[in-house]
Amino acid sequence: MRTRRSFLIGLLTAAVATITNITQIADAQAQQDSGTLRFPVRRRPPPPRPRLERVPSPRRGYRWVRGRWVWSARRGRWVWIRGRWLRRR
Secondary structure (H helix, E strand, O other), X not given: OHHHHXXXXXXXXXXXXXXXXXXXXXXXXHHHHHOOOOOOOOOOOOOOOOOOOOOOOOOOOEEEEOOXXXXXXXXXXXXXXXXXXXXXX
């Protein structure tokens, strides 16, 4: 009985030590991996200042939407979208 209890306590201690060791190894690897980037990270530059547009004279039933900068992933740069008239809802 005593040897069985000692065996179970030893087995439980070994299991806990193994689990603790595995989690410490995983934490160490995560810390090591966080310092290295696997894929290059490209940050796009901030958009330029808004352009000054000459606003055409008002139209009845429409509203003017100012131009804006939009990021073009295909071109890899900011592209200016001109202002336009939108019909009111």
